[in-house]
Amino acid sequence: MSGEAKTQVLILDDEPIVCRRLQPNLEKSGYEVETFIRSDEALARVRQKHFDVVITDIKMEGLDGLGFLEQVKKISPGTEVIVITGFATMDTAKKSFQGGVFDFVAKPFSLSEIQGIVRKAEQKALQNS
């Protein structure tokens, strides 16, 4: 991974604290990170630019995490999507996904946990391309 070809990560969560804390953490590990708190804006960005890994919350105003995942996969099939969600919606989330999602993470999660999952998603995304 040279300076020119950083892995591109997009984070979408309507709770700004998640973006604010996750972004610097991933940047330090060498990812280039963009964050969004509105799904329509995140989707517009996905149309413009390729992301290797997308991390998205489930419950959001407007287009929710499920809808967002579907759109991302349609626009960019090689993108790996990690879903983060509160424990209450974890089961429903798992059930409602027919596939296509890389992994689920229950909120709250530890920084090392998300790092590990992003790393695996990154490897898979690189194989995809």
Next chain:
Amino acid sequence: MSWLVNILDRLNKAKGQARQARVPFAVTFEGFQKILELNNEVLELMADMGDKMGGHFIFDRQYIISSAQTAKELVQQIIMEMNKIAPRKYLGLYESFQAIADQIDADLAGRLLIPQTPYVIPMAKVGSDALEAVGNKNARLAEVGRVLGVPTPPGFTVTTRAFGDFMEHAGLRRRLQPWLERWRSGEITSRQAAEALRPLVMEAELPPGLERDMRLAAQRLLGEAPGGVKTFAVRSSASGEDGDLSFAGQFRSLLGVEPDQLAEAYREVVASGYSARALEYSQRWNAAEDLTAMAVGCELMVDAQAAGVLYTLDPQHPEKDYMLISAGYGLGEPVVGGRTAADQYRVSRQPPHQVLGLDVVRKHQRLQAQPGGGIAVRPVEAALESAPALNTDQMARLAEMAHHIENYFKTPQDIEWALDGRGEFVILQVRPLNLKSQVTQLVCNIAEVLKERPVLFSGRGAVAQRGIGTGPVYLVERDEDLDEFPDGAILVTRFTSPRLGRVMGRAHGVITDVGTPTGHLATIAREFRVPTIVNTGVATHILRPGMEVTIDAEQNVVYEGTVKELCYFQFTEDMFEESQEFRQLRRVLRRIAPLNLVDPQDKDFTPRGCKTLHDITRFVHEKAVEEITNIDQHYHPGATAKNLKIDLPLGLTIIDIGGGLDAPEQARQVTVEQITSRPGRALLEGMAEPGLWSTQPMSVDLGSFMSSVTRTFANSLTSPREVGQNLAVVSREYLNLNLRLGYHFNIIDAYIADEISANYIYFRFLGGVTDLTRRTRRAKLLAEVLAHDDFRTEVRGDLVVGRIKKLPAEVMIEKMRLLGRLVSYSRQLDVKMQNDAQIDQYLDEFFKFNDGPELAVKS
């Protein structure tokens, strides 16, 4: 006697409300078990919420809301269960619960609750939880004084409570409101609004007692003051000020206020919250409310020979890595307000803080506090006019102080300082310097930079406190080494020890070979916000004294040399501890976790005395045990409470619910031989084996004692007097044991019958008198033994849970004997075990006891 009183009480009640009073034992016992179960759930939830404060987890508001909600629901269920087993006896619990739940809801809704403090709090007594009472500015200043020992002016705070009462007294808020509304609707300008608002505040009567409290506090300070100027500086400290918004310079500060003018000055400062510029400022930033609560600081004037401002990083040139000092003669107000030209000095950010450049201007005048009150402009002596206001030695000393403050807050600081008549620096105000956008440009390629840096080790051990620090390695092998600890060094040591707390405020980082992130040291590290990695296993081997290193306790990496970029990178991150979510969790936890009710003998051990959810669970648990042991024979024939006669200081009450005892019904005492309960008999035989039970009292050293006194987030018991009742409920196949031995809290629940599939043992152990590190050691030892003996084992901090099931009766009985031995053996072990290495030693000793002759057979 309480037993008798209870019966009489019940008989009395039975006349009027026979239905409620007669609770069949089966119902009582079921309720009791339900309470235990719920109690465990609440304790685990509290531990989980406490964990999230450490910074390694990302959580959001939803987490706080749902956890708090769950905690409330669980505790409400506990109260309902209690009401089932002791109908209408503790109705006060509903009231206490409602009050706590309302507070939690207010916290969750972000409503400002003005804490019910005194009107006036001396700055020296402002604690870490006083933010809402004293406002951001005062809280910060008190914090650097308290934690870092930085000199600050003696003073006191007029609290937000005083403000709240001022607003309500004589209907001030009601009279301000119409003007504010007209201004908000655009009907009048901010200037017009301010002109109408100011006289309302200035003429309003203060609430009774406020003026007197201020006068008394002022007199006390003046009595203690060493001389010099006897007047006050009166400054605002609003909630929100210097928080998300700086409000810098929006409110008035008054200087040279005489003690009998303090009340007037107080009104002035409050009125400045409604000045045209303050109104416009809050509107521009869309501040959530108009002035919600303003605390006011009253500090003794510093007889300043020089004063000014220090930025720990130059906002214009952050890449140049120096501190920027602005200085003038006399009081700092003209320099702070930018009304006069001032000297500018550039000083290196790194110790020993070399002076890099001076820009000295001609200073004609100085502002001075007058001994009799007020301030006056005086000419500067001709010889000094063109000299720097500080000498290089003073610049370096000031920079060192600033360096400490920045290290503590982990972000560049804007510091107001003064040099007093005796040549000592005093810090007047501290606030974060906002330069995120500038710094971000410096570090956009942080990952690239890091790749080139030599890593000494990474991913070893556990992060106890996040953060980044650089400095020379200082190896601590013995306690005496601490005497020589240099400022700004990285402390490297083999074991964690609370004694390291002595130098924590001066360390830039801590790295240990052994230890846990939940230990006492970690608590201190968090208090001082010192980046700390524990349990690396290799630190003392790899790190040599004097070596320059960078500790990255974010990613758990230790680099050789100084990685300056990392320090800058840290500035771009929001301080987790400053985030709203962190503060909200902390506020909510304050209503949930602290344990105030520790002693059942205490007069406050009542439903009304419950101030937190933890208090309620503690109270109910104690009373539930009492309820079940005070069984009324008249209503529950066959289920009588008997005392166990045994040669151990155990004090165990046994209740037989069917075939668990072979003793006459009216007997008050039973022996171990009379126990026919299979699990009960086996456990007690194990406990009573000779040689295991240490009866000699342990001397608890001061550190442990202090930690047991100060620990508020304790899942355990803290005073020897609170040893409640030990209780076993037995039947032929069943045992439910609740044990408080010394300070531990132990539950064993077991069913052993010939039918294998129904057999189970549940073991749960929690608490202790000593600090968490040592309790965790004991937890480890217990877990090792349980795991070794095939229990499915979980450890969380000092909580150990072991489960085993579906084994033949004779195997289960052997397991119960083992548990008996273990319970006896582990009594007070946490006090005995001084370091982690001893875990193995005591483990060996136990296995020798336990396996005894078998060991020889095995080997």
